[in-house]
Amino acid sequence: MASPAQQLPPGWAAEWDAANQRYLFIETATGRTQWEPPAQGPTDPIDAHGPSVSPPPTMHGHTKRRQYAAGQTQAYYGAGDALAPEPSYGVAGGAQQQQPVPSGQLFTPGLAAEQQFAAQQQQAPQPQYHAPPSEQPQYINAPGFGQEPVYYPPTAPINQLADQFGQMGMGQKPLQLYTTNLLTSPPDPRELARPPPEIRLPPNSCITTSPYANAEYSYQRSTLNAIPTTSSLLNKSKIPLGLVITPYRTLKEGDQPVPLVTDTVIARCRRCRTYINPYVQFIDGGNRWRCCMCNMSNEVPQLFDWDQVRNQPGDRWARDELNHSVVEFVAPTEYMVRPPQPAVYVILIDVSHTAVQSGMVATATRTILENLERIPNEDERTKVAFVAFDTSLYFFSMPPGTTDTTMLVVSDVDDVFLPKPTDLLVNLSEAKASLESLLTRINDMFQDNHTVGSALGPALQAGFKLMAPIGGKIIVLSASLPSIGAGALKNREDPKILGTSKESGLLQAASPFYKTFAIECSRAQVSVDMFLFSAAYQDVASLAYLPHYTSGQTFFYPAFNASRSEDAIKFAHEFGEVLAMPVMLEAVMRVRASKGLRMASFHGNFFVRSTDLLAMPAVPTDQSYAIEIQIEDTLTAPFVVLQTAVLHTTCYGERRIRVITLALPTTSSLSEIFASADQVAIATLLANKGVERSLTHKLEDSRDAIMQRMVDILSSYKSSMTAAGAGASAQLAISENLKMLPVLVLGLLKNVGLRQSAQIPPDLRAYAQALLTSLPSQTLIPYIHPTFYSLHNMPPEAGTVGENGVIMPTPLPLTSERLERHGLFLIEDGQTIFLWIGRDAVPQLIMDVFNLPNYEVLRGGKMTLPVLDNPFSQRVNAIIQKSREMRRGVYYPHLYAVKEDGEPPLRLWALSCLIQDRADVLPSYQQFITQLKDKVNGANNY
Structure with missing residues (x-):
């Protein structure tokens, strides 16, 4: 019988698929595949079922060509197209409806975005704060939601196959666009718990069926889950295109661990250096692969199909880099400029009179002592050093093999030098006894220190000299304004300029030392973390430049006093977590994208070393970065790929590359662009852009730019997607998936980092801006849109343990209309927790929660809630504990009891979290929406 190869036209090859007992036909030039044989020519069609052929001859049990693993080729070549039919409803026959529709009507064709929600819930681990969606339509008509019901499209049951293929987009159709009227759809906080709009890739985009x-x-999200094919289309939508990346997010219980490829076989594109991923194509019988970014044809590495552990042929389709979008490679030696560095920690401790009296020194040394075992040190190479400072520098020499410690004083802070070449930076394992002895004595050494002043700059220079040859982390504990030597600062806090156009000057560094020193640190792979404790002005804006440019973190404890146990516990928790945190050292990050896309601007804590290479001396976990993307050329491919690669050394001495790959479809449909917009990613990007603009321009300019962006998006939607077009409209229309964006924007405009006010101290504002530009979306969203619960009448299951841990109450809209005079409420933003107690709260409630006889004897303020022997107390405590633990990050929020008729500053602070209310000169949500409507109706036609 003739072999199929003899019947095929030139440029085609046949390959036997053992799993399906039939041939696959491959066009060698393009890698395109099909089950049916290609036609010889227009006049010589071959029978549609293909020729009758025998399996190919084998050689010693193997076919002549490289074989794919049994059963995998079917998924690779997309044989499952017909296996996942998808329902279509809303338009007869599934015809596409392109014309604008009035608000409230449905753009239909295809599967509702909400249907994929259930599949995504099963496919990928979800952050714990996500509430499961209802399986049925919900009509919310409770007080405060207005009279018009909010409709959620039903979630269709998703079978296992659709669950498997959901992310791959088998037989996908465009996303449906639902229009909602903001004037009659008040914000429902539960909307923020939904995942982003579904990513619907074209059939066969992915070579694997893996749900990962x-x-x-939570690793990488785009502001748009369908990318416009042209920049003019993107500009028409007015939605900013950007990526939000959290490359090293913590793993919670139930999260999928990041797979580790240990064989050092790393396949990369020869031209654009993209790492092989689930969106490449194998061609030439599997011997080559085509890059999904630049279409370059590359050789498959020789050992790619070899199992080095078992020393036998391996299954290519089981390789993690073809099944997982987030993967880590152990890097071979060519990825190293030098041998992997050990983890190095130099801790600078302020021992001035203020620092000792506040209890900071005692709390810090006790925390270090308690966490010595938790400091990453698996390879026993970790090194540590301590430098104390006031107006002089105090070094501690710890010779090996002894517990004796010698203190060496350097009082010349203008020309910093190391008093001894050795024994200042010591091996953590070898010098453990000396370190423990030293840490128990530091506070006593300086107990009677009456020196006032801070040589922080010289202390930083000393720390840098200690570690510059290696790199690592400098952790600064400072309790006063730097006043002596390099980096000395003056008190520039001036109440008269707060709230004026000059205020943004207070948010910039007062001394060039902090930026130039930070760049020097970045070059030497040194990162700086700042822990700041001053009760007076400390110039957080200047000091935060160090973490900003060296990929560190800033922590601020205003008016810290360790005699208040709450202060000591918060600092000890956060400092201990930072010490124990696994850190990615000497890291560089680059984001690559498909042809036609360019990374335009970068936001976050790093230094841009070249046009697109981000230098990060030490990457902390749960730190986020935002990158804006430009469309430079028309996108002709059906989908694009964005890949983040972070080359780093683990704190255990191993060089690794973490690769995160995101594939997104392209579209020329404006309705699909709106339907694919991710409101959480957009708010995160706007927070970063807003802070940057407040520093380069003015705070007012920043607020205006954010407001204008919201107006532009609404104007574009109105003119393009609704029947009103360019005329005036009584509605304010937006797509269903963006209906929380206005309240997030309002929350951002009311956040301490950007809020219009003459009452916000510059230190608090600068710290808030540091949080706005570094928090991951999961923590940032509650920071700008706090969570609000009613506790006195919560459902009986709230506060008890369910399948996914403690069950939380339903969040309420952020308005004081929901406060009741007899009630108990919780408001939290990830940094602070308020317990609001109504003035008519019954004595039994006060007794059950606070163990006090009545409301009158309750004192407001910072507190620790007692755990009492009654179910309600235990449920309230469980909810508070869960609020502290459920988000990623090291933060441990303070708890404040707020009485309805208590201290005005505390009441106003708590009420400022209810962002839908009017406050001072800031509008309520209804006023804000009305302002937006007026601006949109008055805007030019786009």
């Missing part, structure tokens, strides 16, 4: 083939959004 596309990036889980």
